[in-house]
Amino acid sequence: MPNPIAPSLFADPRVAQAKELLRAALADHQKQITGIRPPDPERKIAYEEMLQHFGMARGGPLFFPYLGSGLGKGALVELADGSVKYDMISGIGVHYFGHSHPMLLDAGVDAAIRDTVMQGNLQQNVESVPLAKTLVEMANRAGEAARIAHCFLTTSGAMANENALKIAFQKHQPASRVLAFSHGFAGRSMALSQITDKAAYRVGLPKVLDVDYVPFYNADQPEHSTAAAVNRIKEHLQRYPKQHACMWMELIQGEGGFYAGTREFFLPIIELLKENGVAVWFDEIQTFARTSQPFAFQHFGLDAHVDLLTVGKITQVCATLFTDAYIPKPGLVSQTFTASTSAILAAQAILDVLKSGGFFGESGRIMQVRQRVMSHLDRIRGEHPEWLKGPFGAGAMIAFTPFDGSEATAKKLLTDLFDAGVVAFVCGANPARLRFLPPVGVVTDGDIDAALGILERALAAHAGR
Ligand SMILES: Cc1ncc(COP(=O)(O)O)c(C=O)c1O
Structure with a gap:
């Protein structure tokens, strides 16, 4: 049987040479980035015009006057107005390895010599196989009882959450309701705008989903808040018996204000959900690789209880992970795009470094x-x-x-x-x-002190x- 030719291309010494050359060029130009820098006054008008045009094109201005130049160094990022800034938000938690990281340059070159820009569920390349496997492995740490067995890759956090929602509903049909913590953020689709507890994000949208809210942990009143949450869930379950498919949970609320729960808060809630056959779904799109463990549910010691898990941002490729009990029927989840080839290769590189030691604990x-x-x-x-x-x-x-x-x-x-x-x-x-999501993979103590x-x-x- 003939061997595939592609591996010989990927291992061609000229590719390694090209990477070396590109890394050297990058490093040379990065030398000029030594710290923060104000904008170039001569670029002010052109930059403002560019921002204005883009604002008009997208139907509203950007939150910040931020248009990146395409170069950075670690936690430092250059904008197109010539300024250099400390990036302490990382694209809301995406750029964990900062800007212009050589590891991600390599992933980009490896992607560039592959046959397609995007990959999809119909025609996927081999790299998705280890990526899905790595995420499943990371969700099942040794000695703990997580039962995550599957990983469906997708393009955005919202799509990962939509898939989890559909999987939960299909499994628990005809249940049609969802439990969710108050003040959470689940994403921007129609259904997720209902789970997201922020009125401004659903102005003018019809209600497409029945969501019953549960108060989140209040650090000032730990015991009271546990009782309040448990009692509220009991009320919802009594009012709508057998109608809840899942409870969507952020263990540390992201957009809602960086409120963290505790194991003692979550456990009685989870027990109640399990007793009533309601799926436990942890949204780790913002929390992945931000606590002492890869997943926040591991940080809180909740491994044994997870049914559905969603991940995104740092992982570049987003995903819905689930146990055997939640395998969807054929036809329920699919998409043209899984991700770009560069995102898939970057995701693997990032996860490999995270796993290699030094980050967790x-x-x-x-x-x-x-x-x-x-x-x-x-x-x-x-x-x-x-x-x-x-x-x-x-x-x-x-x-x-x-x-x-x-x-x-x-x-x-x-x-x-x-x-x-x-x-x-x-x-x-x-x-x-005011929040920080620092680029943990590259930020130095000196960067933190300066910022x-x-x-x-x-x-x-x-x-x-
Ligand atoms: C907890 C959580 N869930 C879901 C999402 C939606 O992810 P995306 O913006 O990639 O669709 C976000 C994004 O901020 C999030 O923080």
Whole structure:
């Protein structure tokens, strides 16, 4: 039988040489990126015009005046106006290995010599096989009782969640309702706009799904909040017997404000769901690789209970993972696109590095990054209690409430911070918080110190000092 020819192309020494050459070119140009830098005044008008045109094309302005140039170095990113900033939000948790990482350049070159830009469910290349396997392996850590056996790859977090939702409904038909924590964010599709507990994100949309909300953990009243959540679920289950297919859960709320639950909070809820045959679905699209373990459900020791699991962002290729009991019937889930070839190869490279050591555990890099950011915020709050409340969150998901907690204050501070050279983002409402999702794979202690120094000066300026 003839062997496939492709592996010999991928192993061709000229490909390795090309990568070396490209890495050298990248490194040469990256040398000019040494720290933050203000915009080039001569580019100001052209840049603003570009932003305006793009805003018009997309039907509304961008949140930040951010258009990347296409180059960066670690946590530093260059914008098309010539400025260089610390990226402490990583595309809302996507660019875990920062900007212009040589590992991802290699993945991109490997993708470029493959036959297609995109891959799909009808015609997929071999790389999806190890990728799905790696995600399943990471969801089943040794010595724990997770039963995740399958992984369906897809293009976005929303699509991964849509697939999980459909899988849960098909399994539990004719159940038609979903339980969800209040103030969660599940994505932007019609159905997920109903699970997402934010009125502004569903203005004008018809209701396509019945969602029953459950209050999330309140760190100020741990026992009370557990009882409140359990009682609310009981009420919903009594009001609509056998009508709930699943409970969608963020274990650490992302867009909702970086509120983290606890094992003691989640366990009684999960037990109740199991007793009533309701699927337990963890949305780990924002939490993956942000706590002491690959998945937050592992961080909270909830391995034995997961039925459905969704992942995205850092993984580049998004996915719905599930146990044997939730295998969908043929025809339920599919899509033209699985992902781009470059995303599939980048995803594998990222997961391999994450698995290779140093990131997880109580003293792994993720928790080190947390400690460093937290220590700055704790110190600032200690010295100026009126400047911020918190810090909040878990692992490398860190937020604080600036000043009065109003949306206007958070947005103003965010803009000031952006202009001063740090990209962060908001989360939560009443109070509005400022959040960081640092690029853990590349951010250095020096980067953190510099970025938090800029934050301290922005807070001081806001306080009028
Ligand atoms: C918890 C959670 N679920 C789902 C999504 C939706 O993912 P995407 O924006 O890739 O569709 C997000 C995105 O922020 C998220 O944070």
